[in-house]
């Protein structure tokens with residue numbers, strides 16, 4: 469396996485050749501790293517995740533490490549969520565906003581120790597942002613991208629697989645909490661997290677030279693439960709209402725518009741970036757909100773390549789920001805980022821090229837009966 473230089477425009481993950489050997493058919497660039505996005509049988513990969521157990525290379529969820537006496541202060545300045553109660557070994561999902569309250573990333577923040585935080589990031593350059601903010605404010609903190617590469621084990625049987633590798637203690641981990649562990653001298657952090665609502669873990673590999681070893685260990689341990697390869701699954705995550713930063717937000721989306729208001733604490737200190745703007749937006753009320761969209765027809769439609777207009781009474785009222793076939797609903801579904809004048813239950817249309825598709829607005833996450 470060749471690990472390319474950190475500044476390469478597209479880097480490979482420590483699991484890369486294993487994913488190729490497993491038959492990965494699609495890769496996406498994410499944080500300048502190749503992220504496998506499919507192994508050729510979407511339905512089997514969906515069922516494996518929702519009924520069994522699946523393993524994913526998510527090294528592209530890079531860590532930005534803040535280390536030093538001012539690490540906690542910088543972490544808080546960057547996050548519109550109160551981190552004061554966050555203890556060592558705990559993670560929190562946060563909104564990272566710019567000075568006008570636009571969402572520029574939605575990482576999980578892991579408190580590694582009092583002087584060290586990891587931001588497990590979505591696809592934007594948080595290291596550059598954090599480095600600039602720290603320097604401008606004269607903070608004593610070093611910002612790096614450490615050699616850390618998460619491997620997700622997701623699905624209802626994930627707990628059995630991960631317990632068989634690391635021990636029964638993993639069953640007691642709370643959501644977003646993590647702990648240090650070792651297997652065959654491979655250092656990892658075992659976290660209860662992952663970009664699905666099927667339950668599971670992320671193994672934060674802390675030695676990139678051992679990626680293929682860790683992959684084999686998980687694959688062998690999971691064999692009794694029929695583990696197989698998977699990827700951040702669009703059907704499952706859209707059914708479950710999980711946000712994809714970059715896919716579901718544009719340059720002017722604030723957290724309240726995309727259901728992240730519950731992760732924003734308006735009473736954080738005034739030096740938190742964007743907090744004044746967020747207080748104002750909260751007081752005035754956002755102009756858009758995110759709802760589910762269920763489209764008519766029971767044939768899977770081809771992939772979603774861009775945002776499509778959501779139309780009501782001949783007028784654009786918002787955008788369909790993603791779209792997928794739902795195996796749970798047997799319908800095409802997606803997220804609408806639409807005017808707050810649009811309500812759950814409204815009949816709308818999706819303008820896909822010249823085609824107008826009848827659709828209805830629903831709550832998120834999708835329920836079985838929302839079809």
Ligand code: THG
Nearest residue numbers: 529561574575576588589590618662663670710711
């Ligand atoms: N794992 C790790 N890093 C990541 C992601 C991940 N970085 C990029 C991206 N995913 C960050 N985005 C999310 C979005 C949603 C969730 C996690 C990361 C998530 N949300 C739950 C929800 O919204 O229901 C739980 C939130 C809560 O209750 O606190 O899990 O997946 N390492």
